[in-house]
Amino acid sequence: xxxxxxxxxxxxxxxxxxxxxxxxxxxxxxxxxxxxxxxxxxxxxxxxxxxxxxxxxxxxxxxxxxxxxxxxxxxxxxxxxxxxxxxxxxxxxxxxxxxxxxxxxxxxxxxxxxxxxxxxxxxxxxxxxxxxxxxxxxxxxxxxxxxxxxxxxxxxxxxxxxxxxxxxxxxxxxxxxxxxxxxxxxxxxxxxxxxxxxxxxxxxxxxxxxxxxxxxxxxxxxxxxxxxxxxxxxxxxxxxxxxxxxxxxxxxxxxxxxxxxxxxxxxxxxxxxxxxxxxx
DNA sequence: AAGTGCGTCAACCGCACGAAT
DNA sequence: TATTCGTGCGGTTGACGCACT
Numbered sequence: 669x670x671x672x673x674x675x676x677x678x679x680x681x682x683x684x685x686x687x688x689x690x691x692x693x694x695x696x697x698x699x700x701x702x703x704x705x706x707x708x709x710x711x712x713x714x715x716x717x718x719x720x721x722x723x724x725x726x727x728x729x730x731x732x733x734x735x736x737x738x739x740x741x742x743x744x745x746x747x748x749x750x751x752x753x754x755x756x757x758x759x760x761x762x763x764x765x766x767x768x769x770x771x772x773x774x775x776x777x778x779x780x781x782x783x784x785x786x787x788x789x790x791x792x793x794x795x796x797x798x799x800x801x802x803x804x805x806x807x808x809x810x811x812x813x814x815x816x817x818x819x820x821x822x823x824x825x826x827x828x829x830x831x832x833x834x835x836x837x838x839x840x841x842x843x844x845x846x847x848x849x850x851x852x853x854x855x856x857x858x859x860x861x862x863x864x865x866x867x868x869x870x871x872x873x874x875x876x877x878x879x880x881x882x883x884x885x886x887x888x889x890x891x892x893x894x895x896x897x898x899x900x901x902x903x904x905x906x907x908x909x910x911x912x913x914x915x916x917x918x919x920x921x922x923x924x925x926x927x928x929x930x931x932x933x934x935x936x937x938x939x940x941x942x943x944x945x946x947x948x
Numbered sequence: 949a950a951g952t953g954c955g956t957c958a959a960c961c962g963c964a965c966g967a968a969t
Numbered sequence: 970t971a972t973t974c975g976t977g978c979g980g981t982t983g984a985c986g987c988a989c990t
Contacts, residue, residue: 690984712976735958776978781956
């Protein structure tokens with residue numbers, strides 16, 4: 669950094685009173701883009717002085733990382749991405765940047781917002797903590813199977829349905845381990861075990877039948893229908909607590925037990941995102 | 949049509965950490 | 970070794986838009 673640059677940065681700091689905050693304008697975006705195109709990323713504190721932007725280095729970095737980077741993906745988070753977020757959060761907790769690294773084109777801010785708006789809303793409805801056993805079970809036994817079903821349903825040629833996955837789970841065999849649900853190959857090992865305390869094999873059949881009938885992903889799902897006995901018994905939840913029915917879309921974004929996942933599975937699902945073209 | 953509540957998301961803040969001086 | 974600086978991270982806030990009354 670030469671003396672000219674140092675002076676500019678110093679002057680910028682002295683004029684901190686002029687520092688702009690709040691939403692970025694198109695002109696500011698253009699200035700920041702132009703700067704990064706010429707100088708590359710990094711040295712954000714020098715951006716203000718050298719580009720003419722009246723923004724802090726932090727603000728510039730954030731704007732670039734969360735909005736202006738060309739490789740960013742916009743739009744809704746796909747089902748596959750949701751599944752990946754679930755497992756990664758179960759592994760790493762609120763390590764948003766680490767999770768975002770596994771979802772190319774997504775930002776930590778995006779994932780963090782997604783988690784907070786969806787999951788904490790649901791936890792609030794259930795009147796339990798996000799990291800509680802009750803909440804984890806809710807996801808394991810209701811949301812995850814449903815998510816897999818939706819991934820399968822969204823594919824043109826689902827070669828193996830959820831029933832196959834459930835069969836392999838209930839039989840304790842891993843011979844079906846490479847079940848393909850739609851275009852997403854799902855290794856049952858990445859999914860939580862069904863505990864015997866919650867349901868026996870007959871329950872599994874009933875669950876599979878119920879889920880398979882839900883062709884419309886927007887249909888409200890009554891949890892008590894899905895698990896007629898176990899939820900109320902084990903959770904102490906009554907219909908009043910559940911506020912009637914849950915919309916299944918509310919189940920997006922809930923964490924799994926860390927023990928259910930491993931590095932190999934993370935890689936596996938991530939690979940599927942690339943293969944499906946969901947990741948550029 | 950106006951007011952209100954709620955969800956979403958961009959942006960800010962404070963802190964921690966490593967590198968440079 | 971102590972201090973300063975730059976960067977990154979996670980938590981939080983506030984603006985905005987939409988739905989509902």
